[in-house]
Amino acid sequence: MTSADLIEKIVQVLIGLAVFAAVVGLVMFLVDRAPKKRRDVVQLIAFLAPAVLLLGAGLVWPALRTTGLAFTSRSGAFVGFENFAWIFTQEDALITVRNTIIWVVLVPLLSTIVGLAYAVFIDKSRGEKYFKALVFMPMAISFVGASIIWRFVYEYRQADDPQIGLLNAIVTAFGAEPVRWLQEPPVNTFLLIIVMIWIQTGFAMVVLSASIKGIPTEQIEAAQLDGTNAWQRFRNVTLPGIRGSLVVVVTTISIATLKVFDIVRTMTAGNYDTSVIANEMVTQAFRAGEPGRGSALAVVLFILVLPIVIYNIRILRQQREIR
């Protein structure tokens, strides 16, 4: 990069910010000087219109149009449910659907279990803050960065060479042959899932840990006096106490998992039977030149996400009302 490039980019950003500030400032200025009678209406429009227009043109209309596109062929002709039939009959597409189901079952389940166990284990221990930071840190990392981190763990070298990937080093230390992990279905899908679990566990842990701390000490004390052991206290006091948070954690991670794209894209690009719906959607729409199929996949994604989001919102609202 030359410094001319750098300066040009800075100028672009500054112009962008300046134009934006000027528009907002101008609108505010004019609104304050609107005729008295209409001022309230003008002010309302000035405040609300940018958001409503952007959402209408950039989200509502495109979503409707995508739904329409889902019923067209690549030439734009109406084909009914053909694209959906393709998703649920063609073998490659079926693998995609199957993988998505494996993802959405395993990731929420395992990250919640590990996150909960970890939150319970480190609760009120010395250095809890640091323990938390270690497991929560992957949340700050991009999916692409995480994928590179784990590709390095899964790296393969020929049997006679020293292994530089941790996983193959461990495998060969036990005398087994090294494996091309990312190219071996079905194990590769599970290895990609591990990356997502690695990221989401921190989220589960932080939410559940906060929730555990909200359980009154008296309840645990009382259970202790009744002579219960640690596991019984966990089952009968802690678990019921954090049920609401558990539901939120599981549903939130499920939604994130259904939309997972970056990990699959960076680790295997969807090859070797690892593709998922969100990845296949981009591949079909922007690489294979099949916007109809891509749109149909997006619609399927929407239908899968819909009930979880609604359920999640209801739980969140219930919790808010209790508080």
Add this chain to the structure above:
Amino acid sequence: MTSTTPNVAATLPADSTRADDTTKAKRVKRRLTSRGATIASLIIAIIWTIPTFGLFVSSFRPREEIIENGWWTIFQNWGLTLENYQEVLLSPSVSAPQLGSYFVNSIAIAIPATIFPLVIASMAAYALAWIKFKGASTIFIVIFALQIVPLQMALIPLLQIFTGVITPAQNWISEVLPFIPTSNYLQIWIAHTIFALPLAIFLLHNFISEIPGEVIEAARVDGASHSQVFFRIVLPLALPALASFAIFQFLWVWNDLLVALIFSGGTSEAAPLTQRLAELVGSRGQEWQRLTAAAFVSLVIPLIVFFGLQRYFVRGLLAGSTKG
């Protein structure tokens, strides 16, 4: 701790409740820090940290060492260097990753893509909360409901709109006013702004509507216009919520790959780091001396935010975790 507590209890018999509290806390503590739990949590912490640590160590090792032996043998095969970083960031050679310009792109995308939705959303949130009009709650519910639309649903038509409207408009501007450079970032700024709005309006509305009504009413009675109330009263009071959302949005944009892939054009003109990294993995997946250093270049900013602003970071992340 063990030896002092009874003394405290003995010297302060009157203050029995506090002594009670201490012993209670202690008992709870003993219960929870059993040896098995400690070992289990240590194992989890190590498993969760080692992959990142291994990549971090490797990014400082010379190429020959990285490809010849595992990073855990670093003490047998000693050697540290900054060459990898120098190469990925500064090397002008065509085959080098040239991350410098992509790093600038990431910043150039993330800052406006954080500020734009923040301003637009807080204006809308203010209008919905404090300007009385019919249909306010309906509009709010509709915007709230838009959170359920995955951004995948909008990608194809949005790209069509951009190529059909914004590109010609930009060409027209550069013809009429040739001294204004064409913004390569405009599409990606707008896309991120749109996708951020439902969540941002929802969160900020929750916060802004909690501001005591007397404060705003008093200012209105004194003759302040809505824009004055907005800038002088609402924005300063909403600062904690704005900060949390800003951090969430900044990291979201910084770490995003999907939106960038479709709207950035993919060249060093506008593509962010994530896109370049994904590309490097595809084309040079074996050059670990580059990949390791490149990955860490992209992680620096999020990790600074994580360790520096951890409280806001957690709050923003938890509030925004359903986005997308």
